[in-house]
Amino acid sequence: MDERDWIQQAKQGDRKALQQLLSAQYPILSGYVMKMAGKRDLAQDIVQDTLLKAIENLDRYRHEAKFSTWLIQIATNRMKDEWRKQQNSFPTEELEERIPDHGKEPEEEVMRKLEIQEAMEILQILPLEKRSVFILKHYYGYKYEEIAGMLSCPIGTVRSRLHYCVKKIMEEVERRGSNDTKRRAGKASH
Amino acid sequence: MTQREEQERQAIDRYYGEKMAFPMDEDIDLFMADMSQSLEKMKIADEDSMNLSLDEIIHEGLLRKEEKKRRKEMRNFILSSLIIILSLPLWMVVLGMKTILLWQWLLLIPVTLVILPFVKNGNRKEVGSHE
Numbered sequence: 001m002d003e004r005d006w007i008q009q010a011k012q013g014d015r016k017a018l019q020q021l022l023s024a025q026y027p028i029l030s031g032y033v034m035k036m037a038g039k040r041d042l043a044q045d046i047v048q049d050t051l052l053k054a055i056e057n058l059d060r061y062r063h064e065a066k067f068s069t070w071l072i073q074i075a076t077n078r079m080k081d082e083w084r085k086q087q088n089s090f091p092t093e094e095l096e097e098r099i100p101d102h103g104k105e106p107e108e109e110v111m112r113k114l115e116i117q118e119a120m121e122i123l124q125i126l127p128l129e130k131r132s133v134f135i136l137k138h139y140y141g142y143k144y145e146e147i148a149g150m151l152s153c154p155i156g157t158v159r160s161r162l163h164y165c166v167k168k169i170m171e172e173v174e175r176r177g178s179n180d181t182k183r184r185a186g187k188a189s190h
Numbered sequence: 191m192t193q194r195e196e197q198e199r200q201a202i203d204r205y206y207g208e209k210m211a212f213p214m215d216e217d218i219d220l221f222m223a224d225m226s227q228s229l230e231k232m233k234i235a236d237e238d239s240m241n242l243s244l245d246e247i248i249h250e251g252l253l254r255k256e257e258k259k260r261r262k263e264m265r266n267f268i269l270s271s272l273i274i275i276l277s278l279p280l281w282m283v284v285l286g287m288k289t290i291l292l293w294q295w296l297l298l299i300p301v302t303l304v305i306l307p308f309v310k311n312g313n314r315k316e317v318g319s320h321e
């Protein structure tokens with residue numbers, strides 16, 4: 001059975017089909033929202049609202065785009081509302097403690113958490129609209145055309161936003177890298 | 191946009207396999223190497239650690255859907271009733287009467303049946319679209 005069949009059955013009120021459909025999209029949706037929001041509690045609220053809205057309005061889904069695209073579009077709009085409410089910033093938090101363990105060696109686990117923490121911090125530096133372009137392209141491999149459809153903007157804008165993000169990330173990675181080097185040099189001289 | 195900027199954008203296109211770019215300067219090759227290194231550091235897998243119960247969400251979603259449907263039906267009923275009541279004076283004029291009899295009320299039923307589908311289907315909006 002493919003996605004279209006699940007949707008059709010879910011529209012007819014089949015709860016199992018709805019469960020199947022949402023379970024399949026859940027990792028992408030939660031990953032996208034988490035990277036956008038940078039805060040687990042806020043991300044949970046947004047994912048929950050998005051899924052509720054999708055269930056409520058499933059009859060309106062017209063198969064013009066992939067189901068995941070539709071969900072991301074709803075989540076992005078919900079996120080914009082939240083962004084406006086919180087006056088153009090999401091409160092940040094220490095994510096490290098809340099990243100789940102993958103059962104690796106403790107040292108390896110710490111390194112992994114630090115890397116995730118750093119990547120998340122860098123993502124939060126990017127402005128919301130530009131961040132969503134970067135996340136959709138870098139992590140989920142959507143085409144420029146699809147991203148333009150999701151965010152209702154021209155392809156040229158998608159390209160320019162991505163360019164902005166990549167440059168900003170390069171600068172930030174370099175800045176953090178040089179700070180680390182200075183820190184290490186400082187420690188060595190003492 | 192400068193030529194340099196366009197070349198950087200093409201380098202990004204090429205990195206993401208979006209489309210083949212033109213041959214690039216050595217300088218842009220350096221940019222691309224730095225970019226790949228930085229973007230490599232940004233790789234994070236989806237962390238599936240949200241404490242959400244899909245089953246509960248689906249249950250609540252279906253309840254909300256029912257509630258929404260019920261509200262919509264109620265709204266349609268009120269609207270159609272209003273249309274009937276408001277169109278009464280018009281019918282009185284059309285039929286040239288000062289009072290209206292019960293059988294003449296029945297004339298309003300076909301009118302309501304014609305109008306009702308328009309009321310039901312009116313003002314639809316895509317959820318994913320900008321609000």
